[in-house]
Amino acid sequence: MHHLIIGAGPAGVRAAETLRKLDPQSRVTLIDGEGEAPYSRMAIPYYLEGKIDEQGTWLHRPLDWYGEQGIELIRGRVKSVDAAAKSVTLENGTTLPYDRLLLATGARAVNPPVEGLSGARVRHCWTLDDARAIETFAQKGSDVVLMGAGFIGSIILEALVRRGVNLTVVEIEDRMVPRMLDETAGNMLKAWCENHGVRVLTSTRIERVGETDKGLEVFTSNGETLHADLLVVAAGVTPNIECMDGTGIEKRTGVIVNARMETSLPDVWAAGDCAEGCDFSTGDLNTLAIQPVAVEQAVIAAKNMAGIPAEYHCALPMNVLDTMGLITTSFGRHDGLEIGERAVLHDPDHWRYIRLEFHEDRIIGAQTAGHVNMVGVLRGLIQGRMALGPWKERLLKTPHRVAEAYVDLARGLS
Numbered sequence: 001m002h003h004l005i006i007g008a009g010p011a012g013v014r015a016a017e018t019l020r021k022l023d024p025q026s027r028v029t030l031i032d033g034e035g036e037a038p039y040s041r042m043a044i045p046y047y048l049e050g051k052i053d054e055q056g057t058w059l060h061r062p063l064d065w066y067g068e069q070g071i072e073l074i075r076g077r078v079k080s081v082d083a084a085a086k087s088v089t090l091e092n093g094t095t096l097p098y099d100r101l102l103l104a105t106g107a108r109a110v111n112p113p114v115e116g117l118s119g120a121r122v123r124h125c126w127t128l129d130d131a132r133a134i135e136t137f138a139q140k141g142s143d144v145v146l147m148g149a150g151f152i153g154s155i156i157l158e159a160l161v162r163r164g165v166n167l168t169v170v171e172i173e174d175r176m177v178p179r180m181l182d183e184t185a186g187n188m189l190k191a192w193c194e195n196h197g198v199r200v201l202t203s204t205r206i207e208r209v210g211e212t213d214k215g216l217e218v219f220t221s222n223g224e225t226l227h228a229d230l231l232v233v234a235a236g237v238t239p240n241i242e243c244m245d246g247t248g249i250e251k252r253t254g255v256i257v258n259a260r261m262e263t264s265l266p267d268v269w270a271a272g273d274c275a276e277g278c279d280f281s282t283g284d285l286n287t288l289a290i291q292p293v294a295v296e297q298a299v300i301a302a303k304n305m306a307g308i309p310a311e312y313h314c315a316l317p318m319n320v321l322d323t324m325g326l327i328t329t330s331f332g333r334h335d336g337l338e339i340g341e342r343a344v345l346h347d348p349d350h351w352r353y354i355r356l357e358f359h360e361d362r363i364i365g366a367q368t369a370g371h372v373n374m375v376g377v378l379r380g381l382i383q384g385r386m387a388l389g390p391w392k393e394r395l396l397k398t399p400h401r402v403a404e405a406y407v408d409l410a411r412g413l414s
């Protein structure tokens, strides 16, 4: 049995390890399309802050680990898949046969349609190679513009601040992390960043970027021209699924998978940022694009590839950000339902915010700022679909009591 895995990010590597354990007689091949030692993107901010070196981002050290485990690591990018012939072809023309295929190709950062987003001083912050370029241009005292204050942009923001740059963030929406936080929490985060010396322009678009011998000129919709030694573009990602073109695989934004992480093609599975699986909060398909989900999906895919039936229960959308000490979180239907109810507690003097979203007698979503100890509790209440009973009325009036509610409900008390 030959298990072939396209993509050597966290999903691909975890699938390879799992297959090696569960199917020791099989051949396991991992195709690395980046020409790097397999690494975790999550570690990039720590690398930029100087807390770890490049090897600290690697998923396994030393690189010989893969060979020692009997995992064949091949360098190259898959150009196409022939699902009928059960083979893949690399960009260098090599063709590799498979019995079972896992698509673990992740996603890549994309550019919005803005003139001038090219050249050495314009980078995403998605790959280790991007991180090396950022390291070169984001020196202490340099002017850096960050396009986009979404989840990834806000993670990079702190690393840039720690490098001592003069940072301006330009966000097209009216607040930071608009897909995670509402206006109150997103603007609380904005004020927090401004208090920490970051300039944050919301409701502002970068319209054009020009290059001079002194660096970049970034033209914004509020009429300003910002000087930049570096422009970091964090304005969205798209799944890497082009190698499946022509196979007839079912896809929307990503490749569609069922609970066993099977795609619509026989003997082809998908996991991680390239896959669209079930979203716990809506029951619909979604790409959640966070590492824990990628890795859990990879384990489920690998089990099924090894002939051990396993199912992935829908993933709860959940984001936790630590921005220079302010923890912001969002869970499930954080924006609520029209037919639901809401409890809000806003304490701007202490940088605290809680918003709970209810449907019937359950919490279906939440967002918080400044509360460090609510992550596990909110996850438990929402994912456990815990019926609140009398606690619902109490939480509507005093939402900060969620931990107390959780403990009572877990003990069968109310």
Ligand SMILES: Cc1cc2nc3c(=O)[nH]c(=O)nc-3n(C[C@H](O)[C@H](O)[C@H](O)COP(=O)(O)OP(=O)(O)OC[C@H]3O[C@@H](n4cnc5c(N)ncnc54)[C@H](O)[C@@H]3O)c2cc1C
Residues within 6 Å of the ligand: 006, 007, 008, 009, 010, 011, 012, 031, 032, 033, 034, 040, 041, 042, 043, 044, 045, 076, 077, 078, 079, 104, 105, 106, 107, 125, 126, 127, 152, 155, 156, 240, 243, 271, 272, 273, 274, 289, 290, 291, 292, 294
């Ligand atoms: C700066 C940064 C910080 C992050 N921080 C967090 C965090 O704090 N928490 C969190 O949960 N998530 C975080 N993420 C997101 C997280 O990194 C991703 O969810 C995770 O990497 C997904 O893993 P994956 O294996 O599905 O995809 P990837 O890590 O993208 O790996 C896929 C691999 O497949 C390769 N590939 C693609 N196409 C081909 C092809 N045709 N042939 C061969 N190889 C191919 C890619 O080049 C890549 O190496 C962060 C991401 C970034 C960029």
